[in-house]
Amino acid sequence: MDAIRFTWMFAIPLLSSPAIYLAGRLGIHNPNQKGRPNLVRILALLAVIATWVPYIAAVRTFLSGERLEFAVESIWLRADAISLLLALMVLSLGTLVVIFSWSYMADEVGEEKFYAMLLAMMGLMIGLGCASDLFNLWVWFEGMAVSSYLLVAFYREQPASLEAGVKYLVQSATGSVLVLMGIALVLANSGSLDLAALHQNGARWASDHRLVSLAAAGLFIIGFGVKAALVPLHTWLPDAHSQAPSGIRAMLSGVVIEAGLIAMLRALSAIMHPLDWRIILLSFGALNMVFGNLVALRQTILKRMLAYSSLSHIGYILLGIGVSLFAGGEAAAQGAMFHLFTHMLMKGLAFLAAGALIYALYLQNGSHHALLVSDLAGTAQKYPMVALSLSIAVLGLGGLPPLAGFMSKWQIFVGGFSTQNGWIIALMVFMALNSVLSLGYYAPLVNLMYRKTPSDAILAGKPLPSTITLPLIFLAMAVVVLGLAPGLMDWLTAPAAKALLGLFGN
Amino acid sequence: MAGTLSVLLIGLPWLGALLVWLSGDARPKILHILAVGTSVSAGLLSLILLAFAGSQPAVNFKFGGWFGDFTLVADGLGATLAAVACVVGSLAVIYSVDYMQGEAQLRRYYAFILLFIGAMTGLVLSGNLFFTFFFWEITALCSYALISYYNDDPKAVSGGMKALIITQVGGVGLLAGALAAFSNLGSFQIADLLKGATSIPAGLLAFIAYGFLLAAAAKSAQFPFHTWLPDAMEAPTPVSALIHAATMVNAGVYLLARFYPAFAQVPGWTLAVTLVGMLSALTAGLMALTATDLKRALAYSTVSQLGYMVYAIGVGGVFASQFHLLNHAVFKALLFLSAGAVIHSVGTRDMRKMGGLGSKMPFIRNVFIIGALALAGVPIFNGFWSKEFILEAGLKQGPVWAFGFMLFGAGLTAFYTIRMTWLVFYGQPREQLHVHDSGLAMKISTGLLATGALTTWLLAGPLSGLMSGSLPYHAIEPISTINLVMDVLTGAGTWLALIILLVGAGLWVVVQRSPNPIPQAHWFTELMGTFHEELVSSSFGFEWLNQQVVAAVKKSAAVLQKTQTGELNWNILGIIIALLAVLVMLFWGV
Amino acid sequence: MESYLYLILGLAAIVCAYRAMISTRLLSSILYLACVSAMVSVILYLLGAQQVAVIELSVGAGLVTVLMVYALSVVGDDARDLLSVIPKPLAILIVVLSAFFVAIMVFPLVEPPLDVTSFSLTVVLWQQRVLDVWIQIALIFSGVLGVLGLLSEREATPISHTERFADQIVGTSHEEVHS
Amino acid sequence: MNISPLNVVLLVIIGLLAVGIYGLLITRNLIKIVLVLQILVKSAMLALVLAGKVGNNLGLGQSLAATVIVADTVVAVVGLALAVQVRRRFGTLDVADISTLRG
Structure with a gap:
């Protein structure tokens, strides 16, 4: 295959983004817009579907053992298994979000901006996965951030959305400045920015300038950590996740924070030996887990609860990665990669299901009221499909079989116990207890939805269009199928695990 | 053949669950037919499976990844328990046709019962620790969903949560044990663990052994996790009979029995098991003594009887424990189902409001008494033989003090059983209750179970033969039914136990002779009342402990929640503090 | 000698930055920011990065300043002296500690060897x-x-939410009048 | 005390960084927060150029710095737009006043 072809994965969304915007702007002057299908949505859907073509081609090439890499002058773009995993996550969730938003965003002003930004964000995230130059990584990362600012503050007439947008912007801008400082330190001491070259010379220059490389690592951890929502840096997340439009919430929680994590791993892989920072990774993991779960227990707003649960899931993933770096265990690495994917499915499903309810109960009635947990009472009476899929999502997040989350957590556990290290095992037991604790807020949700007396909000709810239920059905089925046959993802998670361990030279 | 049957035993109920869920709530008749059809056919197949039991994996399917091979082993232990689950399950489903008539959201009920039956079979047949855990968690999920079935009732909701959290905390023990075993053996196969136990380092083996004990104690509601089972009685009665008396709570006993050969050498493990069993038998017996809620009284007695089984394993009587497990499943299901018939008829669970119901529901009274006699351990009924067999084992191989306490427990059992029966069926009616006789489906299932309570002890011979033949690591001696009967009848423990039992029964007669035993003032009721309030209602203080744990978690959550100030400057401070912390950690090379 | 030049320029930049931060009037803050930008440009120039110095001067000191002044003209100068939410000693302590750690970890720079061709x-x-x-x-x-x-x-202002904040808007304008 | 010129610049960078971070901690006016972010960006940009100089690749450093200037100007503009909207909806620019989402 022509080496350049895989770059269409991000080129198509990026190029379609302005096209969608222009189509939307021109469409506004069309007086007959009401009766006709909206050009913007169709274009957006076509663009995401078109993106699958280069993606599948890239996967086929990858599986045939060929390397996917391409140089634009001196900057390389390399798609390894991790990039492909991230791209798969972005694409699957992105496609479903576009379908979901078909009706959901139909009445919003600035719909064309929504789709244009969504597509741009998707393209930038897929590109972020392929970046293999430290500064280029930052540019992708910053682009992703800029494209998500508007999406978070999309309901700009809502004061709370603006507030969330402000926090999100300032905190991620602070993080990105710290990343730049780190890049400057790396550049000053090594004279190179190519991740692979840095990794090869890493041992030498890291020992020559040990403290500097550590300082750069610290700056990377914190800088990218803001986006990846490590615990003391997470404060923007609950606000942004609860205020953005539902589809974006799913993207933020399902892919954006994971993209931050992957960017962090890539940057760190270039400059330091994992031994130096695995403890930091594990402590952030433990902190994220316990903080996310405990605070989620007290939430009364569904979206905030789900946002905090994202924190704890990032914690599980961090533990998986930390353990794999600790002992070079492939099981934990694969578990972490698998959990990235299953978390995307489950959290995407949970946020979309919550969004469906918001649409039916509030948006359709012209209100932007927050969906309270107590509003869920009796959902199954009127929206059986939504109730079932939200139940599947949260039970999967809680790690109950036969759902996908159980399987990915199990893989992380296998990795942890295989180290036969007392501390790691204690940490794994702690993770298992946390998982039990998380049932303390997931299980009542399910219970509430199957109550016989519906809440007032449910009674006033409007029917749901099929474009909203379709993504739910699809994701719910994926969660169940992966729970019964977790091996279906091995083709990608196993190479991704190898790539992760390869990044750190283990 | 065994392979096909094993797969069908899991698949058939699950298929039923799926179909039930898909057919919706609109036509309850279809739901009844589907549920009864799939569960009864699973029950029949499970009986056929007994004929094909063997120690080799009946199914071996490469599952891949980090999960090991999916194996199903229909050996004596697994096949027997699978049969118990499927047969009692089908009877409970038949019973539900009457009991759940006209309930809303019936499909949720049937779907979870069928899901449970399949998962329980999978749990006992699985030859792979991962899948044991997999099914273990599904049973917990089903138990939660069914306890909270009446989810408009806050008591049912909190009872379900409690059961879920406690059994899941126990499940962490199973998870940790299974993974620790894997980390050493590189295999999830149970057979490999039993075979390779001696090669595992002592410390690790002890970790696994105690992890499994934790899991078993939580699942079987044993001391100190016994607090969840009484609260689980908010479930519909067939669920209590099936899940919280006959099957799921046995999973803990099953786990201990399954791995007994591997862990018997771990220092202190058998003693710990003995102690857990003994303490559960005693504390639950004492709690049953004063309970006023019929279902809670039965739940306490379940904990107590499970304590006997755990005790039996602790003293090395694996077969005795499984024999009692079988008998207990039959007579306790019988007791629950007939109690359910009473409750369904009179509309209350409070025994103080019942009384004199025997003349109005003669059939139910008769079968209940059969169950009660079996529970009390009166000769001829199945509970007698197995309990005495356990006591024999305890006298021969266990510590004498434990045996003494268990004897005392036998007396307690007799006492509370008679009290329960009397309060419900005899004496003067204490309140005007509208009573109607039970339906046909109820009579069929209780009648079948009553026959079982009279006869299952005859299966002792075949059962021991099956187990000794298919459990290569357990060293179970085959014993014919006649020999078992002779053993029991000539054992010293039996006669001691019978004397204690008579004392217990006699004590009840003395108590109830006095003019007005219940509920007005009487020295005994007063004493019991105080005892009940001070200790029993709090499960000997463990209820308090549970609440403390919950309160501590809530407190820390509230404190952490305060850190989310929502003010941008504080958020930035969080980032900078994290930066400082990371730099410091890196600087000092942590 | 060069060191002193950098030191003076740097100190000037830092002082301007500090003034920009503590100034109570937004307009003067913006002007101080422009000064920072100018100082940084000069440093860049001295470092040999002439092109970037020009860009910084035009974008940093020029464009950004214009934008900020424009934004200011839209929102109005908020002259209230806002007390910090975080206790200042705590903020100073954390900042000084972090800066200290960064400094001891990255300091000193290794001087470059003889110059080679740079693009x-x-x-x-x-x-x-x-x-x-x-x-x-x-x-x-x-x-x-x-x-x-x-x-x-383009959209009509949603009513339900403006109502909620209407009193606040009124309240602030009153304050503005007072000051 | 004999510090080479480039190390003086390094100290200036750290100083600007510290002032910027301190500003983020104590500033409550939203426009000023965007302004303080610009100070941080300037220090980062200076750092990149310095790094280029030290790494013997001043062109590279300049290129990165130019990219950063543009990117962060965009961020600043979006931030200002947000500030304008906040002022319009909340009637205030004080970040402490606009904090309704907490816990």
Whole structure:
């Protein structure tokens, strides 16, 4: 295959983004817009579907053992298994979000901006996965951030959305400045920015300038950590996740924070030996887990609860990665990669299901009221499909079989116990207890939805269009199928695990 | 053949669950037919499976990844328990046709019962620790969903949560044990663990052994996790009979029995098991003594009887424990189902409001008494033989003090059983209750179970033969039914136990002779009342402990929640503090 | 000698930055920011980065200042002296500690060996790192769309939410009148 | 005390960084927060150029710095737009006043 072809994965969304915007702007002057299908949505859907073509081609090439890499002058773009995993996550969730938003965003002003930004964000995230130059990584990362600012503050007439947008912007801008400082330190001491070259010379220059490389690592951890929502840096997340439009919430929680994590791993892989920072990774993991779960227990707003649960899931993933770096265990690495994917499915499903309810109960009635947990009472009476899929999502997040989350957590556990290290095992037991604790807020949700007396909000709810239920059905089925046959993802998670361990030279 | 049957035993109920869920709530008749059809056919197949039991994996399917091979082993232990689950399950489903008539959201009920039956079979047949855990968690999920079935009732909701959290905390023990075993053996196969136990380092083996004990104690509601089972009685009665008396709570006993050969050498493990069993038998017996809620009284007695089984394993009587497990499943299901018939008829669970119901529901009274006699351990009924067999084992191989306490427990059992029966069926009616006789489906299932309570002890011979033949690591001696009967009848423990039992029964007669035993003032009721309030209602203080744990978690959550100030400057401070912390950690090379 | 020059310029930049931060009037803050930008430009120039110095001077001191003044003219100068939410000693302590740790970890820089041929900005930016530029276009597009999305005023103001904050808006304008 | 010129610049960078971070901690006016972010960006940009100089690749450093200037100007503009909207909806620019989402 022509080496350049895989770059269409991000080129198509990026190029379609302005096209969608222009189509939307021109469409506004069309007086007959009401009766006709909206050009913007169709274009957006076509663009995401078109993106699958280069993606599948890239996967086929990858599986045939060929390397996917391409140089634009001196900057390389390399798609390894991790990039492909991230791209798969972005694409699957992105496609479903576009379908979901078909009706959901139909009445919003600035719909064309929504789709244009969504597509741009998707393209930038897929590109972020392929970046293999430290500064280029930052540019992708910053682009992703800029494209998500508007999406978070999309309901700009809502004061709370603006507030969330402000926090999100300032905190991620602070993080990105710290990343730049780190890049400057790396550049000053090594004279190179190519991740692979840095990794090869890493041992030498890291020992020559040990403290500097550590300082750069610290700056990377914190800088990218803001986006990846490590615990003391997470404060923007609950606000942004609860205020953005539902589809974006799913993207933020399902892919954006994971993209931050992957960017962090890539940057760190270039400059330091994992031994130096695995403890930091594990402590952030433990902190994220316990903080996310405990605070989620007290939430009364569904979206905030789900946002905090994202924190704890990032914690599980961090533990998986930390353990794999600790002992070079492939099981934990694969578990972490698998959990990235299953978390995307489950959290995407949970946020979309919550969004469906918001649409039916509030948006359709012209209100932007927050969906309270107590509003869920009796959902199954009127929206059986939504109730079932939200139940599947949260039970999967809680790690109950036969759902996908159980399987990915199990893989992380296998990795942890295989180290036969007392501390790691204690940490794994702690993770298992946390998982039990998380049932303390997931299980009542399910219970509430199957109550016989519906809440007032449910009674006033409007029917749901099929474009909203379709993504739910699809994701719910994926969660169940992966729970019964977790091996279906091995083709990608196993190479991704190898790539992760390869990044750190283990 | 065994392979096909094993797969069908899991698949058939699950298929039923799926179909039930898909057919919706609109036509309850279809739901009844589907549920009864799939569960009864699973029950029949499970009986056929007994004929094909063997120690080799009946199914071996490469599952891949980090999960090991999916194996199903229909050996004596697994096949027997699978049969118990499927047969009692089908009877409970038949019973539900009457009991759940006209309930809303019936499909949720049937779907979870069928899901449970399949998962329980999978749990006992699985030859792979991962899948044991997999099914273990599904049973917990089903138990939660069914306890909270009446989810408009806050008591049912909190009872379900409690059961879920406690059994899941126990499940962490199973998870940790299974993974620790894997980390050493590189295999999830149970057979490999039993075979390779001696090669595992002592410390690790002890970790696994105690992890499994934790899991078993939580699942079987044993001391100190016994607090969840009484609260689980908010479930519909067939669920209590099936899940919280006959099957799921046995999973803990099953786990201990399954791995007994591997862990018997771990220092202190058998003693710990003995102690857990003994303490559960005693504390639950004492709690049953004063309970006023019929279902809670039965739940306490379940904990107590499970304590006997755990005790039996602790003293090395694996077969005795499984024999009692079988008998207990039959007579306790019988007791629950007939109690359910009473409750369904009179509309209350409070025994103080019942009384004199025997003349109005003669059939139910008769079968209940059969169950009660079996529970009390009166000769001829199945509970007698197995309990005495356990006591024999305890006298021969266990510590004498434990045996003494268990004897005392036998007396307690007799006492509370008679009290329960009397309060419900005899004496003067204490309140005007509208009573109607039970339906046909109820009579069929209780009648079948009553026959079982009279006869299952005859299966002792075949059962021991099956187990000794298919459990290569357990060293179970085959014993014919006649020999078992002779053993029991000539054992010293039996006669001691019978004397204690008579004392217990006699004590009840003395108590109830006095003019007005219940509920007005009487020295005994007063004493019991105080005892009940001070200790029993709090499960000997463990209820308090549970609440403390919950309160501590809530407190820390509230404190952490305060850190989310929502003010941008504080958020930035969080980032900078994290930066400082990371730099410091890196600087000092942590 | 060169050191002193950098030191004076740097100190000037830092002082300006500090003044920009503590100044109670937004307009003077913005002007101080322009000064910082100018100082940084000079430093850049002295370092040999002439092209970037020019860009910084035009964009940092010019464009950003204009934008800020424009924004200020839209929102109005908020002259209230706002007390910090975080206790100042705590803030100072944390900042000093972090700066201290960063300093001892990165200090001193290893001096470069003799100069070797270095490509000019044009070559590097437009040839070697042209990918950065391409992505930058996407980034700028996102930014423009973001501003458009946030500022375009086509929709009718939703009533339910303005009501809630109407009193606040009134309250602030009163304060403005007082000051 | 004999510090080479480039190390003086390094100290200036750290100083600007510290002032910027301190500003983020104590500033409550939203426009000023965007302004303080610009100070941080300037220090980062200076750092990149310095790094280029030290790494013997001043062109590279300049190129990165130019990219950063553009990117962060975009961020600043979006931030200002947000500030304008906040002022319009909340009637205030004080970040402490606009904090309604907490816990």
